[in-house]
Amino acid sequence: MSLNLSLLEICYLIASVTFVIGLKFMGNPKTARRGNLIGAFGMTVAIIGTVVLHDQKVPPIIYGLIVLAIFIGTIIGWLTAKKVAMTKMPELVSLFNGMGGACAALISLIEYPHMQHETGSMVAVLAGLVIGSVSFSGSMIAFLKLNGTLNKALRIPAYNIINTLIMAGLFIWVVLMIIMPGFDSALNLYLLLFFALMYGVLFVIPIGGADMPVVISLLNSFTGLAAAFGGFLYGNKAMLTGGILVGSAGTLLTLVMCKAMNRPLSNVIFGAFGGSGADTGSGAEGAGGSVKDISTTDLAVLMNYSKKVIIVPGYGLAVAQAQHVIHEIELLLESRGVDVKYAIHPVAGRMPGHMNVLLAESSVDYDKLLEMEEINPEFSSTDVVLVVGANDVVNPAAKTDPSSPIYGMPILEVNQAAHIIVNKRSMNAGYAGIDNPLFYDPKTSMLFGDAKTVLTALANELKAL
Template sequence: MISDPDVVGLLYLVAIVCFVVSLRFLSSPKHARRGNWVGGLGMVIAIATTLALDGISNWGLIAAGGVIGAIVGVVGARTVKMTAMPQMVALFNGVGGGAAALIALSEFHVAVEGSLAGDEIVSIVLSALIGSISFSGSLVAFAKLQELMSGRPIVFSGQNLFNSAILLGAAALGVALVAGVDTEWALIALIALALLFGVMFVLPIGGADMPVVISLLNAFTGLAASATGFVLDSTVLIVAGALVGAAGTLLTLLMAKAMNRSVANVVFGAFGQVQAGAGAARVDDGRTVRATTPEDVAVQLSFARKVIIVPGYGLAVAQAQHDVRQLAELLEEKGIDVAYAIHPVAGRMPGHMNVLLAEANVPYDQLKEMDEINPEFPQTDVALVIGANDVVNPAARSDPASPIYGMPILDVDKSASVIVMKRSMAPGFAGIDNELFLDPTTTMLFGNAKDSIVKLIAAVKAT
């Protein structure tokens, strides 16, 4: 057992340094794996140090919880497909928030009446409130991502007013607890209202905004964990939670900026409701959609000098990342320059496309962010769009009436030729038509992305 506070402080400092270094490594796909290892090492040090403190008991319960958690973590990490990683992140994030709320309830339950100091009760209230919102909100995000419920915004008249009333009720209970109301039922009622608010908070948020809401809920969990650190008088938990909260907040702001929208608009805007006529191609200006075949696309690709592949959620759904890499390697063998254009909010979570392609062993130097790749489109012979929709819609630049107007997009329409691989003409997460599909330089290759790419590979080999 460790009884020297200096030794404990030093070990916790090492763990904190590991967390900071981990975040630094995680900022780049090239070093992300190393970042995970460093972060994991920091967590092992923090847990081992905590278990070695004087006064730790209930070893049977601790061991049982550790075994259950390890089994769930290992099974999840080994069996969940990379395409389902956003759902897993949402679920694990929710578990963290739920744990913070349960600890707050437990500490309040075991405290002797009137023994909690002012800062302790404030920490308990914040931990219970924020952790419960994160828990239930993350479960709804998981259900939307897993398609257990509609990914479109679910709204009703007076929803914002109803949500405000729930949040004010929870806040009023929190103020009462801080003011001295020493009844456990008040805290339970606060948690119940916070759980309800978490559900209602995420329901009106559509699939297009899932990257932002995941980051925001991640920040909530970090704040709840930090508040729990004050409850437990744990410096390492305070710092770790603050790091998660800060990182999640910054990522949320960056995601919102990438869509040229405010966080308030993301949360309250019910963005992504299908607009009238969104599922049909407009022909009022005489333009029509032109379909193509794998054989024709293979000819275009084989005789191109530069090809840019634009991955989107359709690629993830079809689990076609390995086939895309094989196609790119075939083109490179023909002397063709191949790169991948990554939009910040492509997919269902920040970095979704990077993780997906890295899992298929696509070279890191071929993954180019939007600002880096956009100047290359005018010199590109073929832009191959696989399952992306809103992030390549020119209406974001040209149509002030469009709900995505002003959102930075990938400039694929500036390429000499655009091939869009899509299952149908259904709208994307934003629920609007895509002007790119009607562009004279664009042709559509309809079908499942994986099947279409397999056919493309065979056709390229035969060209």
């Protein structure tokens, strides 16, 4: 082995170690940021090492293209990541994940005509192609769903059967390409690519928006797997460790998220959320009674003379960019001696932990953010609960109605409080498409309107008191 390649192996060793340490550090709030930087450092070492340390005679044009691609990618990636609003982060993660998947698929496409068609590398190349493509097209659909372009769960009839058939077909196709002489033509490779891309689309499209975080996490581990197959193909240790780490950690993270919603993964992928199940749900509850609304003036008075107020923020708050106003209201109330806390459901926002990040951004004190288990016993001693842009996480049907699609999901028990104020833009059903009996509770008053507008009005009323 030449000196260059020996040095490259050391670069990869450094990268692998930093990936493990980086991920470990990211598991603790104190060290998380350092962990991310450690990982980024290792990645830089691996990339620069790969470009510089090799024994190939590389034509200048190819060298130029590599450097140009890295240069353009760095600028675009950096600017997008820096400029995007905090609320848009989940879809950005999905987008970047898709890029990684596409990268893995492209590697396989280039490699295929040049390689020895022996079993081991065939498996690695074809698996990289299929998994990378599924991850790419799936992530793009998840991205479109999260940014609202595709906001309905589209269900073709018998999609479960069709998807399972395509999945089985992809598997058989790969096996045939490996074992059947003459079946490994370029045309068959492109057909495989086409069906893998289609599978990614069909796999994600029927899944409701509320489950998107789980899907992104799953696709994230897919891309990890695709990277690992690339590593297997080239015997590249950095790709192997990075890919497998993300593959296994991502799978575990997916399961943890499912657990937070009290739904098995199979239910997310094959189940009906916001589909047929929700129709029966809304049919049963739709005629559930009338709702009453409350003005900001009345609410300001009510809150001002309360002892204890709990705010339940949901994604609606984030969409309306109302996290700063809510913090202002919190400070106003506290200056009047009201005890104010935030109740954070594990899946509040679009991803677990998303809401904490958003509220931290508007400098809400960390100690005021209470998780579900801590805050649930406190609702019964609370005067006013203000639910802003959250719906499914406070839906009592999850506890009381076995026919509800979210039955069994742990919820914030806001209906224990003396007054419940729900801010929503309209009476439309929530993200999961399920009607909410909480709105018809005699203790509940609705505060209709855009969260930011209404809460700004509320803050002004409070100041005037």
